[in-house]
Amino acid sequence: MLKSNFENYPKGERSFRMLVDFLGHGIFNSDGEEWKCQRKQASYEFSKRSLRNFMVDTVQSEIAHRLLPLLRRAGEKGETDTVGDATSSNFMRAFEEAQNLIVGRFMDAFEITWRVKKLLDIGSERRLRELLAVVHGILSTRPDVEKKILEEVRSVRIINKNTSETFSFDELREMHYLHAAVTESMRLYPPVPMDTQSCLEDDTMPDGTFVGKGWFVTYSAYAMGRLEDIWGRDCNEYKPERWLENGVFNPESPFRFPVFHAGPRMCLGKEMAYVQMKSIVACVVERFEIDVVGKEKTPEHVLSLTLRMKGGLPIKVKEKVKQCC
Ligand code: HEM
Numbered sequence: 001m002l003k004s005n006f007e008n009y010p011k012g013e014r015s016f017r018m019l020v021d022f023l024g025h026g027i028f029n030s031d032g033e034e035w036k037c038q039r040k041q042a043s044y045e046f047s048k049r050s051l052r053n054f055m056v057d058t059v060q061s062e063i064a065h066r067l068l069p070l071l072r073r074a075g076e077k078g079e080t081d082t083v084g085d086a087t088s089s090n091f092m093r094a095f096e097e098a099q100n101l102i103v104g105r106f107m108d109a110f111e112i113t114w115r116v117k118k119l120l121d122i123g124s125e126r127r128l129r130e131l132l133a134v135v136h137g138i139l140s141t142r143p144d145v146e147k148k149i150l151e152e153v154r155s156v157r158i159i160n161k162n163t164s165e166t167f168s169f170d171e172l173r174e175m176h177y178l179h180a181a182v183t184e185s186m187r188l189y190p191p192v193p194m195d196t197q198s199c200l201e202d203d204t205m206p207d208g209t210f211v212g213k214g215w216f217v218t219y220s221a222y223a224m225g226r227l228e229d230i231w232g233r234d235c236n237e238y239k240p241e242r243w244l245e246n247g248v249f250n251p252e253s254p255f256r257f258p259v260f261h262a263g264p265r266m267c268l269g270k271e272m273a274y275v276q277m278k279s280i281v282a283c284v285v286e287r288f289e290i291d292v293v294g295k296e297k298t299p300e301h302v303l304s305l306t307l308r309m310k311g312g313l314p315i316k317v318k319e320k321v322k323q324c325c
Pocket residue numbers: 027028039042190191192195196258259260261264265266267268269270272273
């Protein structure tokens with residue numbers, strides 16, 4: 001579906017109509033020539049060194065000037081803060097509710113239902129329209145993992161004689177354990193938990209499953225991340241080590257680990273996403289003790305176009321005492 005018979009599984013007209021007022025005609029919501037043209041342009045832009053540098057500079061600046069001061073203030077106040085709370089800004093609130101309503105469209109048995117609601121501007125469709133007007137914005141509870149990340153971050157800092165608050169692109173690349181820890185988090189909690197394509201012509205999957213013309217075909221990265229056949233008997237355990245071979249990160253095929261999708265439409269921002277995630281974890285873990293409030297319970301999930309924690313993750317932050325060298 002994602003590679004050998006890619007042409008037979010576009011996003012499709014029906015999916016396009018459901019998403020167009022949210023995503024427009026952009027790369028995420030187009031097929032055929034319209035997609036090819038945007039993909040070519042974007043691939044070129046994404047591979048440019050200037051974009052990579054811009055990204056690293058932006059991430060470093062955001063961490064040094066916004067994130068770390070914010071955590072420092074939270075630490076001084078000693079109050080509970082919530083990360084990943086979608087209700088914390090107008091943009092996030094609107095984005096959250098809009099994607100839930102879009103998922104509602106996929107669930108309607110008859111396309112006509114949501115189209116009529118939209119035409120009459122009533123119910124969930126009215127709410128979606130209002131929200132779209134507004135939209136157009138890891139920390140594990142495993143001290144052993146945190147300790148290993150910290151050791152790696154400190155050793156990279158020492159080897160590179162880095163005295164700044166953040167890390168360079170090349171320094172982040174040296175952090176294999178952190179890369180494994182972040183990847184393992186996404187195996188169990190993929191940010192895009194499901195992905196749907198449409199079937200153009202009748203087809204039969206390699207395992208003999210029939211797929212009819214016009215059907216939606218959805219794969220679940222969430223379910224695949226927990227399959228014993230792929231990950232073994234410890235598939236439900238959080239184990240960064242499964243990604244390491246002699247201390248070096250060993251990637252899995254994207255067709256077995258489709259967190260960034262696979263095939264010709266694979267995510268273009270994967271490398272940038274890792275820069276952001278690794279920079280944030282490295283800088284935060286180095287300077288702060290993070291205590292997850294209520295860690296006995298796994299946070300409730302919100303399954304939508306993206307996977308999130310219901311109400312965010314309440315944490316208490318304490319700045320570590322600076323180590324003298
Ligand atoms: C952890 C973070 C991320 C995850 C898990 C992720 C995952 C995905 C997935 C599953 C798709 C396929 C979606 C679809 O079928 O429509 C995708 C597509 C894409 N992603 Fe990401 N992504 C992440 C971050 C980023 C970032 C930071 C950027 C840009 C800076 C980005 C740019 C793109 C683009 C342009 C596409 C469209 C590719 C195409 O349709 O040809 N992503 N991503």
